[in-house]
Amino acid sequence: MARHVVAQVGEIPPGGRKVVDLDGHSVGVFHVEGEYFALLNWCPHQGARLCEGRLWSGLEGDVPGDYRTRTDRTVIACMYHGWEFDLRTGRSVCEPERLRVRTYEVTVEPDHPSDQDGSTLGRLSRTNATAHTFPVTVEHGNIVVDLRRTPISATVLGTPGARSEGNIDITLIPVEGSIHSGGAI
Amino acid sequence: MVATRQSPPQTASDASPSTVPLTFGASRSAASTRPALIDCDLHNELHGDVLALVPYLSDRWKRHLETFGGRSPAGGFYPRFMDHREDARPPSGRRAGSEVAFTRSQYLDPFRVAYGILIPLSPAASQQNHEFGAALAKACNDWQVAEWLDPEPRLRASIVVPIEAPDLAVAEIRRRASDPRFVQVQFTGRPQEPMGRRKYWPIYEACQEYGLKVISHAFGSYGQPITGAGWPSFYLEDHVGPAQAMQANIISLVAEGVFDRFPDLKVISVENGAGWLPSLMWRLDASWSLLREEVPHLQMAPSEYVRRHIWTTTQPMEEPHQPHQFDEFIEQLGSLADHILFASDYPHWDADQPDEAFPIRLAPELEHKIYYGNAAALYGLGETQ
Amino acid sequence: MTSTADTLRIATRPHAGNATELIDGDVHNIVPDTQALFPYLSEHWREHITNTLFKGAPETSYPRWAPTTERPGSELPNWRPAGSDLSVIKRDVLDADGLSFAVLCCTYAIDSLHNPDAAVALARAVNDWQIAEWLDKDERLRATVVVPTQLPAEAAREIDRVGCHPGFVQVGLPVRSSVPYGSRLHAPLWEAISRNSLVGAIHFGGAPGTPPTPSGWPSYYLEEHVGMAQVFQTQVVSLVTEGVFDLHPDLRVVLLEAGVTWMGPFLWRFDKEWRNLRRLVPWVKRAPSAYVRDHIRLTIQPVDAPPSDVHLRQAIEQIGSDEMLVYASDYPHRHASEPSRVLSVVTESHAARIRSANARALWRLA
Ligand code: FES
Numbered sequence: 001m002a003r004h005v006v007a008q009v010g011e012i013p014p015g016g017r018k019v020v021d022l023d024g025h026s027v028g029v030f031h032v033e034g035e036y037f038a039l040l041n042w043c044p045h046q047g048a049r050l051c052e053g054r055l056w057s058g059l060e061g062d063v064p065g066d067y068r069t070r071t072d073r074t075v076i077a078c079m080y081h082g083w084e085f086d087l088r089t090g091r092s093v094c095e096p097e098r099l100r101v102r103t104y105e106v107t108v109e110p111d112h113p114s115d116q117d118g119s120t121l122g123r124l125s126r127t128n129a130t131a132h133t134f135p136v137t138v139e140h141g142n143i144v145v146d147l148r149r150t151p152i153s154a155t156v157l158g159t160p161g162a163r164s165e166g167n168i169d170i171t172l173i174p175v176e177g178s179i180h181s182g183g184a185i
Numbered sequence: 186m187v188a189t190r191q192s193p194p195q196t197a198s199d200a201s202p203s204t205v206p207l208t209f210g211a212s213r214s215a216a217s218t219r220p221a222l223i224d225c226d227l228h229n230e231l232h233g234d235v236l237a238l239v240p241y242l243s244d245r246w247k248r249h250l251e252t253f254g255g256r257s258p259a260g261g262f263y264p265r266f267m268d269h270r271e272d273a274r275p276p277s278g279r280r281a282g283s284e285v286a287f288t289r290s291q292y293l294d295p296f297r298v299a300y301g302i303l304i305p306l307s308p309a310a311s312q313q314n315h316e317f318g319a320a321l322a323k324a325c326n327d328w329q330v331a332e333w334l335d336p337e338p339r340l341r342a343s344i345v346v347p348i349e350a351p352d353l354a355v356a357e358i359r360r361r362a363s364d365p366r367f368v369q370v371q372f373t374g375r376p377q378e379p380m381g382r383r384k385y386w387p388i389y390e391a392c393q394e395y396g397l398k399v400i401s402h403a404f405g406s407y408g409q410p411i412t413g414a415g416w417p418s419f420y421l422e423d424h425v426g427p428a429q430a431m432q433a434n435i436i437s438l439v440a441e442g443v444f445d446r447f448p449d450l451k452v453i454s455v456e457n458g459a460g461w462l463p464s465l466m467w468r469l470d471a472s473w474s475l476l477r478e479e480v481p482h483l484q485m486a487p488s489e490y491v492r493r494h495i496w497t498t499t500q501p502m503e504e505p506h507q508p509h510q511f512d513e514f515i516e517q518l519g520s521l522a523d524h525i526l527f528a529s530d531y532p533h534w535d536a537d538q539p540d541e542a543f544p545i546r547l548a549p550e551l552e553h554k555i556y557y558g559n560a561a562a563l564y565g566l567g568e569t570q
Numbered sequence: 571m572t573s574t575a576d577t578l579r580i581a582t583r584p585h586a587g588n589a590t591e592l593i594d595g596d597v598h599n600i601v602p603d604t605q606a607l608f609p610y611l612s613e614h615w616r617e618h619i620t621n622t623l624f625k626g627a628p629e630t631s632y633p634r635w636a637p638t639t640e641r642p643g644s645e646l647p648n649w650r651p652a653g654s655d656l657s658v659i660k661r662d663v664l665d666a667d668g669l670s671f672a673v674l675c676c677t678y679a680i681d682s683l684h685n686p687d688a689a690v691a692l693a694r695a696v697n698d699w700q701i702a703e704w705l706d707k708d709e710r711l712r713a714t715v716v717v718p719t720q721l722p723a724e725a726a727r728e729i730d731r732v733g734c735h736p737g738f739v740q741v742g743l744p745v746r747s748s749v750p751y752g753s754r755l756h757a758p759l760w761e762a763i764s765r766n767s768l769v770g771a772i773h774f775g776g777a778p779g780t781p782p783t784p785s786g787w788p789s790y791y792l793e794e795h796v797g798m799a800q801v802f803q804t805q806v807v808s809l810v811t812e813g814v815f816d817l818h819p820d821l822r823v824v825l826l827e828a829g830v831t832w833m834g835p836f837l838w839r840f841d842k843e844w845r846n847l848r849r850l851v852p853w854v855k856r857a858p859s860a861y862v863r864d865h866i867r868l869t870i871q872p873v874d875a876p877p878s879d880v881h882l883r884q885a886i887e888q889i890g891s892d893e894m895l896v897y898a899s900d901y902p903h904r905h906a907s908e909p910s911r912v913l914s915v916v917t918e919s920h921a922a923r924i925r926s927a928n929a930r931a932l933w934r935l936a
Contacts, residue, residue, distance in 0.1 A: 045845075046541035052272065061852035064754070064813030068852070079271045081535060081846045094845045094857070266847055375784040382789065412804035413782040413797065415749040418812055421847040422750075425807050425840055426784065429800035433783035433793075440793045460835035464885065467831055468796050468874040471906035475637045476792040503838035505888070506859070513884045514835065517876070535846065 012036075019051050026051070027104065030087060032074050037087045038104030039076065044092075048080040050101060056084070058093075216540055220553065221299035223560035224539070225498045226402070226455050226528030227292075227340075229303045229333050230269070230282035231325075237283070238307075241324035241331075249317055257311040261407025261416075263423040266534070273532030282532040285336050292531050293339060296539050299557070300566050302368065303333055303342040304402050304455060310348050310373050311406050318347035322357050326367070334366045341564065343371040343400060351387045358388070362395040368564050369398035369453065373405030374427050380434040380452075381441030393447045398496075398563070401434055403427035403456035424535075431457040432465050439469065439490045442482040451563065453496040456530055460503035463517035466491050492521050496563060498528035499555065500537040504544045511545045526563070527556045593929040594672040596773075596826045596869045596898035597663055599704055599713070601626075601678045601696060602654035610695035610702075615688070626692055627679040631744070631775020633791055637904060644902035652902035656707060663901050664710055670926070671935050673739060674713045675773055675826055676700060681719050681744050682777035689718035690728070697732045705737030712933060714742040714771055720778065722755060726762035733766030739933040740769035740824065744776025745801045752805075752812030764818040769933060772805055774798055774827035799874070802828040803836050810840070810861045813853045822932055824867045827900055829874040830912070834888025837862060863891045867932050869898035870912045870924060872905040883915045892920045896929045 006020045012031040019028045019041055026041035028051025041051040058073030060066075075084040075093055084093035085101050092099035231237040235255055239247060269281035273291060282288060293301060307325040312318030322345040329342045344361045346354035354370075361367045370392050378384055380401065392399050404427060410416040411426035413433065431454045444450060469487035477483065483490075505511050515522055530536040539556075547555065560566065601607060604626035608616050619625060632639040634651070643662070644652035653659065664672055678696045683689040696716045704711055715738050717725035729741055741763050749755050751772070763770050775798070781787045782794050782801060802825055815821055837859040844858050854861070868889075875882050886895070897909060913921045929935060 046538040048538070049272070056849070059849055059852045061855075063816050063853050064851075066853055077849070079267075079534075080538070082267060082849070083845055084848070094848055266850060376786075378786045379783055379788045379793065380785065382786075409781070409784060409786060411784050412750060413784060413801040414745065414747045414751075414778075414804045414808075415753075415780060417750050417804070417808055418753055419850050421843055421850050422804075422807050422811050424847060425843050426804070428836075428839055429803050430784040432800050433785055433788075433797050436793050436796045437783075437785070437788055440788070440790050440796075458839055460838050461832065463876065463881070464799075464829070464832040464835060464874060465796075467876045468799055468829055468872075471872060471874050472638075472792055472795045474906045475904060476790075476795060478637070479790050479792050501839070501842065503835060504842050505834075505838045506841065506857075506890075510834070510838075510884075510888050513881075513888070517881050517884070 015055070017051065019049075028052075030055070030074075030076075032087065037074075039085070039087065039090060040102040042101070043078045043080065043083065044099055044101055045078065045081060045083050048078050050076060050078050050085065053077045053079045055087070058086075216296050219297070219540070220557060221297040222527055222539060222556040223564075223566065224298050224301045224529050224531070225453070225526040225560055226500060226530050227288070227298075227301035227303055228282050228531065228533060229285070229288070229305050229329065229342075230280050230532070231305065231307060231328075232280045232283035235308055235321065238321060238324040238328055241327040242320060246317060246320040246324075249320075255308050255317065255321070256313045257308065258313065258406075258408035261410070263420040266420055268534070270532045270534055270536060285333050285340075288531075289337060292529075293337070298339060300560070300564075301340050302560075302564070303329060303340055304371060304400070305329060305343070305345060306402070306405065307345050309345050310371075311408070312347065315347050315350035315353060319350065319353040319357065322346050322354075323360070326357065326361055330364070330366075334364075341366055341368045341566075343367070343369050344397070345371055346388070348372050348385070348388065348406075349377055351385055354388050355391045358391045358395065358397065362391075362397070367397070369400050372399060372401040374401060374403045374457075375406050375409065375411065375430045376434075377406070377408055379437030379441070381437035381439070381443045383441075386443070386446065389443060389447045389450050393449050396449075398451045398453055400453040400455050401431060401457075403431070428457045428461055432461055435465065435491065435495055436469065438494075439487045440480055440483070442480070444490045444494045445482050445484060450494060451496065452494055453498065453526070453563075455498045455528060456500060457497065458501050458503050459497040459499065459518075459525060460505075460514055462491070462497060462521060463514065466521075492524075495521075496524040496526055496559075498526045499542055500528045500530045501535055502537055502542050502544070508545045511543070515547075515551065522551060523554060523559055523562075525555050526560045591670050591926040592667055593897060593926045593935065594663065594667065594669050594899050594901070595824070595896040595929050595932075596871065597659065597672045597674055597901045598653045598903065599656075599659070599674040599676050599700065600651045600653040601676065601699065602650050604628075606654075606703075607692065607695040607699055610698040611691060615691045615695075624688065627682050627777075629679045629682040629777045631677065631679070631746075631777065631794075632903065636791055638795065639904070640902050641904035656704060659901070660708060663899060664708065667899070669710060671710055671712060671929070671933075673929075673933060674700070674704060674711055675742060675771060676714055676716050677742065677744070677773060677775060678716050679744075679777045680716055681747070682779070683718070684720075684779075686718070686721050686724065689721060690724050693718050693725075693728050694731070697728065697738075701732070701735060701737065705735070711737065712739040712935070713737050714740050715768065716742050717759075719743055719747060719756075719759065722757070722759040726758040729759075729762035729766055729768065733762070733768055738768065739935075740771035743770055743772045744778070745772050745774060745798060745805055745825075745828070746776030746778055746780075746782050747805075748778040748780045750804060750808035750812075752808030752810070752814050754812070757817075760814050760818055760821065764821055767820075767934070770821065770823040772802065772823060772825050772828070798827075799829045799832050803832065806836075806862060806866065807840060807858075809866075810858045811851055811854060813851065815861050815865050816853045816855070821865055822867070823865055824869065824896065824932060826869050826898070827872065827903070828868055829872055830868050830870055830889070830895065831874045831876070831882070831885040833862075833868065833894075834885060834890065837888075837890070859890060863889075863894065867894050867896050867928065869896050869900070871898045871900040871903075871909050873907065873909070873912050875907045875911050879915050882911070886912065886916060892916075892923055893928055893931070895924045896932060897925050 017030045030037045043050040053076045058070030060068045074087040090101040090103035273281035275284045275287035309322035325345040466488035640652040700713045840858040
């Protein structure tokens with residue numbers, strides 16, 4: 001339970017990731033161009049280790065032949081069947097209303113208390129408005145994940161037959177932490 | 186599975202597998218508690234494609250390979266979206282599915298696979314030079330014996346044959362028939378003629394003689410389009426196509442009277458899903474009720490032939506948006522539910538995870554049949570575990 | 571019966587309609603012989619047809635004597651093909667069924683003609699023949715523009731020539747083609763259909779000269795008859811995947827004589843593949859089943875009904891919308907069960923939609 005130090009600042013290079021075990025649950029922490037994201041390492045389709053999938057830019061199109069790369073969006077594609085999830089929201093690209101993977105909020109706390117509400121913090125904050133995201137912060141050079149708020153529900157995780165009926169919400173754990181300024185970000 | 190899987194130690198900065206959840210649905214610990222299964226579509230891959238077969242080729246065909254290489258119909262191939270499952274590549278870095286030891290430790294053991302039916306996707310069947318195709322088929326079967334069947338007693342295999350040269354195919358079938366580990370003869374997803382056509386009857390005759398099943402595995406043979414309306418543009422279309430191709434071949438096998446001539450023949454559709462089976466049977470019977478005079482050799486309604494002679498594997502299992510429709514599908518199958526065989530397609534990207542392959546929880550009796558009983562009965566494999 | 575919330579492409583959700591009105595979405599008007607087209611052909615082609623072995627497009631997807639081609643009672647004297655006589659269609663279809671509209675589908679095999687000039691000339695002749703000898707003679711009739719689908723630019727020209735005639739409501743596309751209809755080769759065809767606010771009518775059969783299965787030519791007509799459902803599936807996959815509905819958001823397509831019961835399970839697979847492979851075709855923005863429900867309709871003859879009414883009802887509900895099925899007799903073709911079978915297993919309001927409201931929305935009949 002509670003807050004977990006998941007990494008040292010600088011340990012996860014830009015474009016990198018780290019998969020950690022938090023209270024018995026596997027969570028992937030990603031570093032994308034100065035932002036941190038945390039995602040449950042479990043694909044809602046057939047349970048693959050989602051966080052080992054490739055990262056892609058968002059890709060949209062209006063008409064045939066239109067491939068619009070959205071570099072402002074990062075998706076992770078499951079290494080099994082390629083289902084895409086928005087790293088920021090955990091929502092399925094194909095069925096955002098119906099399918100989502102639990103995400104965690106990642107924030108970076110500065111080394112010095114005076115930076116706490118400064119612009120550096122704001123830039124790094126990954127506050128997400130949805131009810132299912134949780135903070136990851138970095139404190140004193142450690143990336144910290146907080147599991148205090150929501151326990152993993154075994155039924156949601158585990159029961160075949162619960163899948164694909166109605167909203168699939170792979171609930172996960174809150175993540176909080178802060179990263180020292182002066183790290184890779 | 187939880188008990189046997191070895192998790193690599195977690196490192197600080199890469200994405201190596203973490204301890205929990207374990208791979209591939211194992212968070213449910215289902216594999217460790219459920220009964221063993223029979224996997225009817227397990228791929229043994231040729232590392233380096235045809236080069237893996239060089240040690241098994243005669244000097245004459247080695248020379249041919251070095252001089253000319255293989256020739257298959259050009260222009261019919263769609264690059265797959267992704268390579269084989271990334272986590273299925275052995276530590277040696279060789280192709281996923283190309284090492285029996287790794288298949289054993291990553292898949293057979295943790296997923297409690299009692300038997301796995303190998304289906305190699307070799308270049309033999311599509312060779313335009315039939316003699317070379319026959320040589321590759323023989324080499325591929327020798328490779329299966331030496332590198333898969335001998336080291337791993339849980340494996341059974343498909344006989345690779347040059348299907349477009351039935352005389353050569355029959356010779357290869359006879360060569361393997363005495364080895365009980367070869368359980369079936371492998372067709373590609375779209376032979377040059379519909380599977381029921383007279384051309385292929387010698388193959389079926391040999392299969393019936395030796396009690397071998399016939400399988401048609403999705404894809405393969407690229408000499409004609411995947412559709413009855415020409416070449417589509419995108420791999421997505423190519424990947425929806427096999428279900429249509431298989432239906433055409435089932436229609437042909439039934440209508441052309443193959444099962445009247447070879448009443449013991451059993452045909453298995455592999456990697457085409459199964460959701461299309463009920464409507465195909467309804468349509469067959471409806472058309473036949475009016476056109477039966479054209480096919481007086483048929484002794485019963487076409488759906489009856491399907492029920493007696495056709496088996497299908499599960500993957501890629503249809504996933505209705507409304508799960509109760511999967512129950513309707515099962516109900517519509519009726520007796521044909523005894524002919525549904527679990528298959529994973531390991532280690533391909535589109536493989537179904539054994540413990541997550543269905544959109545609903547199957548009733549226990551049905552679950553046992555699909556995962557084990559149906560295949561055990563079909564292949565004469567014992568009840569175990 | 572579920573109905574997708576956004577099933578709006580065909581029209582705003584059609585009113586369930588007049589419960590007693592009946593519209594027949596698939597009646598075949600047959601060109602009796604090439605002579606019938608002479609008034610509509612140029613001097614060159616009349617002379618050519620008279621003096622050479624070229625006699626038009628005699629090939630057909632309906633073998634003349636197969637039991638499915640002419641239903642009992644539809645046969646005409648003197649070997650004339652069933653469906654070639656308007657007075658008989660008036661008596662046995664329009665009047666007998668009390669139809670408010672019948673949509674004619676002429677399947678003259680223009681696609682079998684490899685000579686492009688012959689194909690264009692005969693397509694024009696067939697369309698002018700339809701105007702003069704069918705549409706002008708009964709106001710309940712609507713018709714199908716016949717085009718050389720193998721020559722999309724020429725097809726577009728013909729659509730533009732006659733598409734403004736109020737009697738033409740759709741363009742005929744034989745389901746068997748040598749290239750799937752979603753291919754960019756066919757872009758001019760869809761542009762013309764869209765420009766003229768017509769429906770793309772994909773119908774059973776075709777004579778493109780390429781085999782009807784992925785494994786070559788079958789031996790028996792039975793195989794082709796059954797297997798045509800798979801060719802329809804191919805065209806649905808093609809249209810959605812290759813973005814035809816994204817280019818033409820108001821486009822309507824009807825599958826004629828396609829069967830019905832395959833559609834639901836087919837969509838399960840198609841949706842599944844889209845989830846896996848969406849990145850290849852990012853313009854496909856919603857599940858394929860949503861595109862199908864918005865843009866594609868099916869006539870109900872044949873339906874490929876199972877013996878059990880329960881299973882038939884399940885199969886119809888699996889399609890997922892009560893706006894997709896359109897009543898049709900498929901006169902003069904013969905099928906294993908009557909359209910009334912479908913009407914008998916659905917709710918009354920659904921049956922009313924099938925009988926007329928869905929057809930009115932599809933073809934914009936008023
Ligand atoms: S398990 Fe992740 S996409 Fe299927």
